[in-house]
Amino acid sequence: MIYPFIISLSTETFNSDHNNNKMEPVRxxxxxxxxxxxxxxxxxxxxxxxxxxxxHYFGGLRYALPPSERWRKAQKLPPSYSYGSExxxxxxxxxxxxxxxxxxxxxxxxxxxxxxCFQCNIWVPVGEPPQDGWPVLVFIHGGxxxxxxxxSFSAGALLxxxxxxxxxxxxxxxxxxxxxxxxxxxxxxxxxVGEPVGNQGFWDQxxxxxxxxxxxxxxxxxxxxxxxxxxxxxxxxxxxxxSYDLHLPEAQSILKQVCxxxxxxxxxxxxxxTAQTQFNQLLSALNIPETLPGPDxxxxxxxxxxxxxxxxxxxxxxNQFRPTTDTLFIHPSLFQSLDNGTIGRRIASRHIRxxxxxCRNEAALYATWFPPRNTLFALHKRLLTEYPTPLVDTLxxxxxxGGRLPAGxxxxxxxxxxxxxxxxxxxxxxRGLVHSLVAGGAAHLxxxxxxxxxxxxxxxxxxxEWGVTHGTDQYIWFWxxxxxxxxxxxxxxxxxxxxxxxxxxxxxxxxxxxxxxxxEMRTLRSDGSVEICPDGLWDEAIRVWxxxxxxxxxxx
Numbered sequence: 001m002i003y004p005f006i007i008s009l010s011t012e013t014f015n016s017d018h019n020n021n022k023m024e025p026v027r028x029x030x031x032x033x034x035x036x037x038x039x040x041x042x043x044x045x046x047x048x049x050x051x052x053x054x055x056h057y058f059g060g061l062r063y064a065l066p067p068s069e070r071w072r073k074a075q076k077l078p079p080s081y082s083y084g085s086e087x088x089x090x091x092x093x094x095x096x097x098x099x100x101x102x103x104x105x106x107x108x109x110x111x112x113x114x115x116x117c118f119q120c121n122i123w124v125p126v127g128e129p130p131q132d133g134w135p136v137l138v139f140i141h142g143g144x145x146x147x148x149x150x151x152s153f154s155a156g157a158l159l160x161x162x163x164x165x166x167x168x169x170x171x172x173x174x175x176x177x178x179x180x181x182x183x184x185x186x187x188x189x190x191x192x193v194g195e196p197v198g199n200q201g202f203w204d205q206x207x208x209x210x211x212x213x214x215x216x217x218x219x220x221x222x223x224x225x226x227x228x229x230x231x232x233x234x235x236x237x238x239x240x241x242x243s244y245d246l247h248l249p250e251a252q253s254i255l256k257q258v259c260x261x262x263x264x265x266x267x268x269x270x271x272x273x274t275a276q277t278q279f280n281q282l283l284s285a286l287n288i289p290e291t292l293p294g295p296d297x298x299x300x301x302x303x304x305x306x307x308x309x310x311x312x313x314x315x316x317x318x319n320q321f322r323p324t325t326d327t328l329f330i331h332p333s334l335f336q337s338l339d340n341g342t343i344g345r346r347i348a349s350r351h352i353r354x355x356x357x358x359c360r361n362e363a364a365l366y367a368t369w370f371p372p373r374n375t376l377f378a379l380h381k382r383l384l385t386e387y388p389t390p391l392v393d394t395l396x397x398x399x400x401x402g403g404r405l406p407a408g409x410x411x412x413x414x415x416x417x418x419x420x421x422x423x424x425x426x427x428x429x430x431r432g433l434v435h436s437l438v439a440g441g442a443a444h445l446x447x448x449x450x451x452x453x454x455x456x457x458x459x460x461x462x463x464x465e466w467g468v469t470h471g472t473d474q475y476i477w478f479w480x481x482x483x484x485x486x487x488x489x490x491x492x493x494x495x496x497x498x499x500x501x502x503x504x505x506x507x508x509x510x511x512x513x514x515x516x517x518x519x520e521m522r523t524l525r526s527d528g529s530v531e532i533c534p535d536g537l538w539d540e541a542i543r544v545w546x547x548x549x550x551x552x553x554x555x556x
Contacts, residue, residue: 024048025045025046025047025048025054025156025160026045026046026047026048026051027043027044027045027046027093028043028044028046029041029042029043029044029093030042030043030044030056031086031089032056032058032219033086034083034215034218034219035218036079036082037081037082037083037215037218038082038083038084038085038089038090039083039084039085039086039089039090040058040061040083040084040089040090040091040092041084041089041090041091041092041093042056042057042058042059042092042093043056043057043093044056044057044126045057045156045160047160052160053126053160054126054156054157054159054160054161055123055124055125055126055155055156055159055160056123056124056125056126057093057121057122057123057124057156058092058093058121058122058124058219059092059093059094059095059096059121059122060091060092060094060095060096060097060119060121061083061090061092061119061120061121061122062077062083062118062119063077063118063119063120063171063207063208063211063212064076064077064118064204064207064208064211065077065081065118066115066116066118068193069189069298069302070115070178070301070302071178071181071186071189071200071298071302072189072190072193072195072200073190073195073196073200073203074118074200074203074204074207076207076210076211077211095121095149095151096117096119096120096121096149096150096151096170096171096172097112097113097114097116097117097118097119097172098112098113098114098117098149098151098172099113099114099115099117099149099172099173099174099175099176099178099179100113100114100115100175100176100178100306100307100309100310101113101143101146101147101148101175101176101310102146102147102176102310102314113306113307115174115178115306117172117173117174118172118204118207119171119172120150120169120170120171120172120208120211121150121151121153121169121170122167122168122169122170122219123155123156123158123159123167123168124167124219124220124221125159125164125165125166125167125220128220129220129221129222132222132224132225133216133217133220133221133222133223133225134165134166134167134219134220134221134222135165135166135167135221135222135225135226135227135505135506135507136166136167136168136169136212136216136221136222136223136225136226136227137166137167137168137169137227137229137505138169138170138171138208138209138212138226138227138228138229139153139155139168139169139170139229139230139231139234140170140171140173140205140228140229140230140231140233140234140235140237140238140241141153141170141172141230141231141233141234142230142231142232142233142234142235142263143175143232143233144232144233144320144369145175145176145179145180145201145233145236145237145320145321145322145323146175146176146320146321147175147176148175148233148234149172150170150171150172153170153474153478153481153482154478154481154482155168155170155478156482157478157479157480157482157485158478158479161479161490162479162494162498162502163499163502164498164502164505165502165506166502166505166506167216167219167220167221169208169212169216171204171205171208172204173201173202173204173205173208174200174201174204175201176310176313176314176320176321177282177309177310177313177321178200178201178306178309178310179199179200179201179202179204179321180198180199180200180201180321180322180323180324181198181275181278181279181282181321182197182198182199182272182275182276182279182324182326183272183275183276183279183280184272184276184294185279185294185295185297185298186198186279186298187272188294189294189295189298196326196328196329197326198272198275198323198324198326199323199324199326199329199330201237202237202240202241202244202323202329202330203329205237205241206241206244206329209226209228209241209254209255210254212226212254213226213254224256225256225506225507226254226255226256226257227255227256227257227258227259227504227505228241228242228255228257228258228259229258229259229261230259230260230261230263231261231262231263231471231474231477232261232262232263232425232470232471233263234261234263235259235260235261235262235263235264235356236263236264236265238258238259238260239258239260239263239264239265239433240265240323240329240330241255242255242258242347242352243330243331243334243337243343244329246343246346246347246350247331250350253350255352256352256353256507257352257353257354257355257504257505257507258352258353258354258355258356259354259355259356259501259504260354260355260356260430260433261356261357261473261477262357262358262359262362262425262426262470262471262473263425263426263430264356264425264426264429264430264432264433265335265338265429265433266387266424266425266429267335267387267388267391267548268325268332268334268335269322269323269324269325269330270322270323270324270325270388271324271325272324272325272326274324274388275324277318278316278318278321281316281317281318282301282312282313282316283297283301285312285313285315285316286300286301286304286308286309286312288300288301317385318385319385320385320386335549338433338436338437339436339549341436341439341440341441342440343436343437343440344436344437344438344439344440344441344442345440345441345442346440347437347440347442347445348440348441348442348445351445352445353445353446353447353504354437354442354445354446354447355447355449355501355504356430356433356434356446356447356448356449357430357448357449357450357451357521357522358426358427358430358449358450358451359450359451359452359468359469359470359471359472359473360450360451360452360467360468361466361467361468361469361470362422362425362426362427362469362470363418363419363421363422363423363469364418364466364467364469364470365462365466365469365470365471366418366421366422366425366470367414367415367417367418367421367422369421370382370385371413371414371417371418372412372413372417373412373413374411374412374413375412376396376400376403376412378412378413379396379400379412379413379416379417379420380392380396382417383395383396383417383420383421386421386424387424388551390551391548391551394547394548394551395420395424395544395548398543398544398547399416399419399420400416406419406420422470423541423544426470427537427541428537428540428541428544428545429541429545431535431537431538431541431542431545432541432542432544432545432546432548432549434446434448434518435542435545438518443517443518446518447500447504447511447513447515447522448515448518448520448521448522448535449497449521449522449523449524450521450522450523450524450533451468451472451473451476451497451523451524452468452523452524452525452526453468453476453492453493453496453524453525453526453527453528454467454468454472454473454475455472455475455476455480455485455486455489455493456486456489457475457480457481457483457484457485458471458472458475460483468526476493476497476498477497477498477501479493479498492524492528493524495530496524496528496530497524499512500512500513500522514530514532515532516532519534519535519538520532520533520534520535521533521534521535
């Protein structure tokens with residue numbers, strides 16, 4: 001099975017073989033002047049049947065220079081950087097480099113791996129931009145921060161067959177051990193060159209946002225109308241990019257709107273002390289003595305080929321490399337700022353709108369992500385790889401009182417794990433986020449949805465028996481995401497979600513969303529109808545949220 005956050009769709013052909021149908025837009029070379037940045041060679045994607053142009057596409061466009069050393073910060077493009085000349089333009093008709101990452105059944109990115117993944121794919125509407133420029137959507141791909149690539153997504157049909165009329169930017173960024181390793185050794189190393197330590201994947205995303213602000217006008221975009229969106233770990237990333245943005249002076253902020261699709265912040269990220277333990281375990285797996293001086297440890301780590309480093313990292317019991325509370329990108333009081341309404345008040349004062357929601361059966365896919373053995377002990381141990389001990393203990397007491405299976409669950413390794421994991425990653429914690437933002441006065445800026453409908457083309461990567469699970473709606477948001485959408489399905493998703501989303505991205509005041517309270521959700525039903533429904537999960541979700549928030553911040 002190919003996981004939906006890394007579906008293998010080629011930006012070169014946008015092929016879809018579902019039901020023996022293919023969608024292959026014709027590609028015509030398209031050269032564009034980027035003023036002081038020189039020239040780039042992209043393509044114009046054209047409908048092969050109607051011959052109508054869809055959009056212009058630029059793939060593998062660099063947004064930053066690689067760092068001088070592994071685990072240092074990528075470098076902003078200098079003012080003198082040029083992509084190419086008129087007669088020798090930069091070739092941007094392919095795809096971004098893919099950060100080394102774990103393989104999955106049926107899919108391997110081993111060929112083409114590169115740690116120099118500081119590029120983005122861009123789709124630009126055809127025709128003349130409006131006076132202020134096209135609005136901009138920056139999309140962050142998901143994959144648990146361990147895997148994924150923007151090459152798995154296509155915005156061609158979205159721009160070609162709807163009135164989206166916005167530039168779409170999808171950056172790659174460092175993942176797993178390459179993007180989220182943290183230790184005192186790395187901290188001292190970064191200090192020698194005046195750089196931040198850890199969370200390099202987030203800093204990569206930030207550089208892509210800054211590149212967008214500084215350069216998107218060259219493509220006809222409006223740098224003052226940027227929406228950040230993300231799916232799963234990309235939505236998690238979008239929240240942390242928003243929280244970082246909110247701590248900047250308003251004149252330096254980039255984000256105007258945020259889409260948080262099927263994810264949510266959960267708890268204060270791990271402490272540097274916990275990250276150090278994981279770093280030491282990595283050293284042990286690679287037979288690097290802890291007694292060596294810090295620079296020698298890093299020299300050995302940096303000399304290891306990426307495939308060998310990845311193999312050692314994924315062999316660890318704690319093999320998920322996630323963000324660290326580093327005090328610079330992630331402040332130690334972040335979740336306190338949620339609790340006391342500070343973040344909500346800042347969002348309200350800057351009038352930043354959020355579109356956020358879920359799929360009905362998120363747990364069906366989450367249950368497949370490194371499931372534990374079928375025991376309560378194994379479930380507890382598996383959750384400890386994701387969350388601090390006090391949170392896991394609280395979760396077990398809430399979901400499994402007396403050591404019993406949760407109601408309606410038939411086993412520990414699929415049903416119970418899938419439910420708890422999906423509630424933590426999406427259902428309950430997103431409601432907790434809404435609760436906190438409302439306390440800060442931002443209720444009028446929240447647009448909540450629930451999707452209970454799936455397109456037929458989602459069967460390409462996600463079994464039908466999983467229902468409307470995590471990832472199925474990416475085919476809705478991206479108008480098939482390279483696969484064909486039936487005409488009757490288009491008539492459903494266009495008014496239900498796409499048209500309001502277009503108004504959202506364009507900054508229109510009235511989305512025709514329909515909800516009148518933060519406890520209502522715009523719901524796309526399985527029969528294709530749209531209803532404004534009360535949130536039936538709210539009370540239980542807030543009970544869990546409050547219980548977890550009462551535990552405290554530190555991962556002890």
